[in-house]
Amino acid sequence: MTQPIVAPCAAPSPVPSAPPSSEWWRDAVIYEIYVRSFADGNGDGIGDLLGVRSRLRYLADLGVDAIWLTPFYPSPMNDGGYDVANYRAVDPRLGTLDDARALVREAHGLGMRVLIDIVPNHTSSEHPWFAEALRDEPGARDRYVFRPGRGQDGAEPPNDWESSFGGPAWTRLPDGSWYLHLFAPEQPDLNWDNPEVRAEFEDVMRFWLDIGVDGFRVDVAHGMVKAEGLPDAGFTGQLKLLGRAPLPFFDQDGVHEILRSWRRLLDSYPGERIGVAEVWPPSPDRLANYVRHDELHQAFNFDYLAADWGAGPLRQVIDASISATDLVGAPTTWVLSNHDQVRHVTRYGGGEQGTRRARAATLLTMALPGSVYLYQGEELGLPEVLDLPDEVLQDPIFLRTAGADRGRDGSRVPIPWAYGESSSGFSPPGADPSWLPIPREWGGQAVIPQLGDPGSVLNLYRNAVRLRRTHPALGRGTMRWLDSPPDTLFFTREPGLLCTVNLGADPVVLESPGTLLLSSGDTRCDGLQAILEPDTAAWWSCTTS
Incomplete structure (x- = not known):
């Protein structure tokens, strides 16, 4: 049963001039590259820096403002490179320092900034x-x-x-x-009460900033300081990666002194270098502490990633997230997937339903004020791979739980670039098999066939990123919720953009929504009326007050 709704939107105001280039991170679209699974440049079946360099034009055409590279340092790979044996070098399997320098230079030449991971909570046991x-x-x-x-x-x-x-x-x-070791035994925790540790990491950061990187994603940014005396935590069950309980080894107040010293270091370099915190604090208010004006620039918003598909849960987390960061004058970040979480196509139900919802979530996310993070392959609509053979799994979660937890490898399968090739274009012809097998059924979701399909997920992303960059209402700024039927979210961005999302099971009739700019699915327009199908989002250029 359709439900009519009038969706008022303020009349467009004069288009302002483009925002200044300062504080680029406040509304940036940043693309996460899991290096081992992005592109294999030398044919050994493992993604590398040469592969990333070969695909930089693709990323520039996608329209992203920056890329974030997961660790490429020398590592025994007990945790996918997050067990670092040398912070000032490149793992020979992934390239050389000259490759890293060239990657930064070439990305800058295409108008993209480069962020890299820094892992300060622990080293490799082979350090x-x-x-x-x-x-x-x-x-x-x-x-x-x-x-x-x-x-x-x-x-x-x-x-x-x-x-x-x-x-x-x-x-x-x-x-x-x-x-x-808060993670694997091969990842011993560092003692951040030791001045030598603090000095070492500031020197590591200078090393990469001098090469030209534009900032750091700080792994486990809330974990460096432990409560005095190391008191018991009082567990009743196994610690979860995205837990929210207050813990004596996470989110201790002393960590902020370290982050403030890093902010001073970042600010001493030209070009607005930034720090991004990976944190899992107990509440949005605690999250906001990491992005105060003298600490890091951004913090990942995992509450949004974890929200259920529904108007109520999503609106609640959007409001809480924006309110918390507004208190400290920081932007909110929005992320749907990453290398540690089940891909959102699968989280939203999988199959056709999961794909429809994922497409709608893309437009919802990119219409929100703040910065957006994309995870490689989400622009292709890739699902989680749930049937990887036990013998190929490498995640320490799988190994440490004796297979009771399948771990995160299903989100780290190499992405497909071409249809019909033995390696789906991930590796050059004649290469070794990819380090995790690429599903055969992904052929139609590869980059090249999607580029030629106007209705593909990839072209939805390309159009959304382009509009987000060019429309004066999108990016930084504020939003205003509108009254809407149950199971829907309607809000405006000024000047002159309306976002409508139908998360319910029935179509919704929109009266006078404006001119359709972009829709995640079939949206029928008939004069002054439009029908928004279930699990669909649309952007409208508003013409009525």
Whole structure:
């Protein structure tokens, strides 16, 4: 049963001049590249920096303002590169420092900035510092969190902390001492009370800023400081990666002193270099602490990513997110998928339904005020791969839980570029098999066939990013909710844009919504009336008050 609704929108005001280039990050569209799965340049089946360089024109044509590269440093790959053995080099499997320099230079030449990951909570167990700690060289163990055990002969862990990847967060060495690892045992936590650790990471940041990177995504930015005395957490169940409980090893107030020192370092460089926090605090208000004017520029909004498909849950998280960041004058970031989470096509139901909802979510997300993060392959409508064989899975979550948790590899499968090729265009002809198998059924979702289809997910993204960049109402600014039927979200952006989203099961009739700019699905317009189908979003240029 259709439900008529009048969707008023303020009359367009004169188009303002383009915003100044300053504070580019407030409304940027930033594209995450999981380097090992983006493009293989040398034919070994593993994505690399050469592959990224070969696809920079694609990203520029997509219209993104910046790219974010996951770790490409030397690593034993016990956690997909987030176990770093050398912070000032490139893993030989992924390229060279010259490749990194060329990538930054070429991206800048195409008008895109480059952000890279920095991993400050822990190193690899193969980092030279930890090798020195294992030998118990003078002062070496103070760079990490070592403690004596509890119980008879110190045979029990120092406290009840659990690893985010399963099992206890402590490992005992043959000499009886214990070291902390909030993630895998191959990722020992650093001791940020040690001035040597702080000085080392500031030097690492200078190294990459001097190469020309435009900023850092800070991995586990809320995890560097632990509560004094390392008290028990009082767990009743296994720690989850996106948990919201207050914990003695996450979101401690002392972390903000570190981030303020990093902001001063970033501000000392020209070109508006930025810091982006990966944080999972208990509330939006705690999240806002990370983006105060003297701390980092952005923080990922995981509450939005985790929201259920529905008008109520989405409006609630949108309002809470904007209210929290507005208090500190920061932009809100919006993200639907990343390398740690199930792809949103699958989260929204999978199949045709999941694809329709994902397309609608794209227009909703890009119409919101603030900055948008895209994860490679979402612009192709890729789903999570749920049937990877056990023998190819590499995520430590899978290994540490003995397969009870399948882990995150399903979101990290290499993306397809061409239809009908053995590697779907991910690798050059004759290359080794890709490190994770690419589903055969993804052929029609590859980049090249989608480029030629005006109705493809890829072209929806290209059109949305283009409009977001050129329409004066989109990007930074404010929004105003309108009254709308149940299971819908209507809001305006000034000057002159209306976003309508139907999250329900029935079509909705719109009266006088304006001129259709872009729709995620079939939207029938007949004179002054339009029909918005279920699981569909549309942008309208408003002409009525």
